[in-house]
Amino acid sequence: MEIEDGSGVQDLQPRTSLGAPSDKSTMVGLDDELIQILEWLERDSSRLDTLSIVGMAGIGKTTFARKVYDHQRIQMTFHIRVWVTVSQNSNERKIVLDLLDSMKKLTDEMHKETSDLKQVLYQNLKGWRYLIIMDDIWDTEVWNDIRCLFPEDWKRSRIMLTTRLESVAVHVNSHALHCMRFLNDDESWNLFSEKAFGARINDDESWNLLCKKVFGEDCCPHELNQIGTEIAKNCRGLPLAIVLIGGLLSNSTKTQSYWEYVVKNLSSVITSNDDQCKKIMDLSYDNLPHHLKVCFLYMGIFPEDYEIPVSQLVKLWIAEGFIEPVTSKSLEDVAEEYLLNLVERSLILVSKRSSKGKTKMCKIHDLLRELCVREARKESFFHVTDRSLNGLPTDISTSHVTNKSLHDLPTNFISLHRVSIHPNTEIKFVHAESLPTSTVRSVLNFDPMLHLSVEFLNSRLLRVLALNSFDIPTETLKLVNLRYLACVSGPREFLSSLYKLRNLQTLILSCTDLSFHLPLEIWRMRQLRHVHLYMVNLPDPPKAGVEEEHCLTILEDLQTLSTVINFRCTEDILRRIPNLKKLGILYVDIRVDWSDYHLNNLARLQNLEALKCLFDVPYPPFLQNLTFPTSLKKLTLRGCFLPWKDITIVGSLPNLQVLKLKRNAFNGLVWEPKEEQFLQLTFLLLVENNLEEWKANHIHFPKLQHLILFNCRRLIEIPRGIGDIPTLQKIVLFYSNDSLVTSAKNIYEEQCDSGNEVLQIHIVEMTHDEIQEYWAPSKFVLWK
Structure with missing residues (x-):
């Protein structure tokens, strides 16, 4: 092989294989990925370029890189191959020494030199086509320091890095990043x-x-x-x-x-x-800043293989006091940044994304979770147990010391701050126990069969209480420092006195009594940030003239309110929740005068980003002139029976990205969108309607990425022009007729013929019973 450049200097046949680690690790699978990397390294681009291999500890980044390094095609392509392992404590001089040592160019004298080493390295690489593999880079500063050491000779040289940190990979080259996958x-x-x-x-x-x-x-x-x-x-x-x-x-x-x-x-x-294994896993934990360590350790509080809803995780972090306030940012935004940082460090896995592309559900690998539990036990950060309370320190689970002072308690008794109770299928009975300690700060019960007794509720330090139980004791009302409460049902005395929890930030509540209304005093709970209700009515606030203090109460921090039954959008109510971002409302009231609900006032919520508006009543007539706030990014409608011509109300929303039109949201046989609408829409879901003809093309949905059609049995075809949307990534059909499936396949074939390799088509068949279960009203679950 001879390649001549403009200077007349010829590259030589491969002359050496330098510095690869001698120990070989078996690599199974990933053959397709290996071929992709080889093709990238061998491609015709003459410039020096970089590629990063990213993934969590133990996923096989180094083994994969070694497989590439030793591959015969690489040996025949590159004249010089160099392997160097970069430690967390590496500096520029150490890396240069290691590179020279790997190239067999390091002498005893060089260990004493300081100024000429970089020049020696540069000269030994200059003029050759080289491959540098830098294994396990942790810091962008390391790359900034050494980038100038590698000559740019337009010889098609390559540098490949492995790292656990996505931020490092993006910093080096955001366009060449390969994420390692798990084995099937x-x-x-x-x-x-x-x-x-x-x-x-x-x-x-x-x-x-x-x-x-x-x-x-x-x-x-x-x-x-x-x-x-x-x-x-x-x-x-x-x-x-x-x-x-x-x-x-x-x-x-x-x-x-x-x-x-x-x-x-x-x-x-x-x-x-x-x-x-401990060292490999611990390295990721040890490298975390303190504010991320506590958030990461908290992941161990969830059971193995548990899919963790990000919205709940964020609320728990805030309630526990882990989130440091940042000027001009909400605590929720800061918490999501923490989560993203942990994801980028390959410590948290994204298991499901929302329709807007954000992380909706996350998980943690079992080995990392074991690390969290081990470190938490060592630091007395939390304790994991089951319904028998096994695993707690002995004197904690057996002593009753509610009358003692903290100074009289054993050391490990005082350290019991958080308790997580996991299901245990081997214990066939419900063993109701108590946690008799005045130091416990958090109790999270994941076992629906366990009913805890109330002695642990003497702790005035308690911040988080998640009881998957139908028996909520009235003693809960003594917990004046409680920040997070998730519970099912409860006696009326408890529900009627919720306002006594004056520091409550998150309330997740289900009630089996459809006639029950929360007390009026709920409007006085100034610390509320998120309220999730299931089958609970929210009362109107006190009217003017009752008591001045009541009338002027503004819930400035309230961001989430869902799902409220028969919510009245009067001016007096909406002005009390000016910063609301998410609102879910369900109407089940069959009445003549629908104007009492004042839904046209929704446009007054200037900060509202997500709205779910559901109707379980026939043909609500007042919706004809419905308006929405222009701030909306996500809208879900069901049972509105609006004519398709009125969808311009939705299409004109300037910031709308996600639109979910569920059962009979709109009514009619033909939908013909107008131009210059849905300009930001990326996700469109249509569920169960009588639509037969859809007249649209790429002009009507210029940024659409995902199209989901569920049980649209009367729709004849997907408009062919939808396939020409340049951003379209996926079309999913659930329970569709043959002609609709055929039209989707035709779109796919046309796009393949035109060179579009991005578009995916998914055809999902479900029985009628499966559909009913899939779209049934979601049951109230504390965590999901």
Whole structure:
């Protein structure tokens, strides 16, 4: 291979392979990703370019990079290959020394020099086509310091970095970033069987051969195959976990009972048997600033494999006092920045995004959760238990000391601040216990079968109380410092006196009594930020002339109010909630004079960003002249029965990004949008309507990204021009007729022929019962 540049200097055949780590790690799967990276490194661009491999600890970034580094195509492409591992404490001089050492250019004299080392490195790279792999970079400043060390000779040289921090990758090159994925179940099993048994087991024949090799003529324990499959699956696709547990089991007694124990205690088995795993995981935690450490540790308070609603997580962080106030930003905005930072550090996984593209649900890998629980126990940050209260410090769960002072308590008694109660299916009975301590600050109960007694409610320090229970004691009203309360039902005495919780910020409440109204004093709770109600009526505030203090109360911090039954949008009510961002309202009242609800006043909510307006009544006539605030970004309508011609009211909203038109939101056979509307719309959902003809093209929805059609059985086709929207990424059809499916497939084929490789089409078939369950009114759940 000879490539000549403008100077007449010729590149040579590959001359060396330098500095790769000698220990080889097995890589299973990711073949398609490997080919993509090889093609990127070999592409024709002459300039020096960079590529970052990003992912959480243990996901296989280094192994993947080594696979690239050692690949024959790379050896034939690059004249110089250099590998350097960058530690957290690396500085410019150390990195230069390591690079020269990897290139076999480091002499004893160079260790003493200070000024010429960078020049030596530069000269040894200049004129050659080189590949530099910098493994495990933690800081953008490191890259800023060393970027000038690599010559730009237009030789198609490349630099590849691995990092846990997305911010580092974006800083280096935001256009060349590869995010490592988790292994799927088949890939996990292949890697596990190779490590645990010494061979990949893909079928019964390979299993039988392995049994003869490992167990000789003895009876082959086929149960290990099934249990091993479950173990591999429970590693959640993390190569580090699979390799470590596979290696552990390869040297252990291969008995069914032991392997079943491993299945149930996977994370703790791994971390208790491998110090290297602890070091790898701890490194991510140790690198966090203090304000993120507490937020990250808090993730361990949730059960394993729990999908955590971000909206609830943010509220809990705020109630716990973890969020530091920032001028000109709300606490919620700061908390979401914290979350994004943890996601970018590969510590929190995004499991579901909202229709606006924001993180809606998140998770944490089991190994990282084990780290959180271990560190939390060490720091007495929180304790995890089950309905038997096992796992709590002994003197805490057995002592009753409500009459003692804090100075009289044992040290570890005082340290009991947060308790998380998880379900335990092995305990077949409901064991109601108490938490008799005056120091507890948070109780989060995830076990719907457990009914806690009330002795722990003596703690005036309690800030967070999430009781998945139908028996809310009146003693709760003594908790004057409570910030977060999530509960189901409760006696009227409790509900009628909620206003006594004067510091409450978040209220999540469900009630089975449809006639119940919250007390008028709810309008005096100035600290309220988020109110989520299910089947609860919100009363009108006191009218003018009752008491001046009542009349002037403004809930300035209230941002969320949902879902309120038969909400009256009078001027007096709306002026008390001027900063409301999210509003959910449901109308179930069948009456003649609908004007009493004053929905046209909704436009007065100048800061409203999300509105859900649902009607379970036939043909509400007053909606013909409905107006919405121009600040709306997300709108959900159901049961309005508006004619399609009135959708211009919605289409003219200048900031609308998400529109969900559920069952009979609009009524009519033909929808013909107008131009210069829906200019910012990115997400459109249509559910159950009588629409037959939709006359639209790319002009009507210029920024649409996602189109979801659910049970639109009468719609003949998707307008062909929808496929020409340049931003369109996905069309999803649920329970659709044949002609609608055909039109979607035609759009896909046309776009493929024109070179559009982005568009995806998903056809989902569901039975009628499945649809009814899918779109049934959501049941009240504390966390979701």
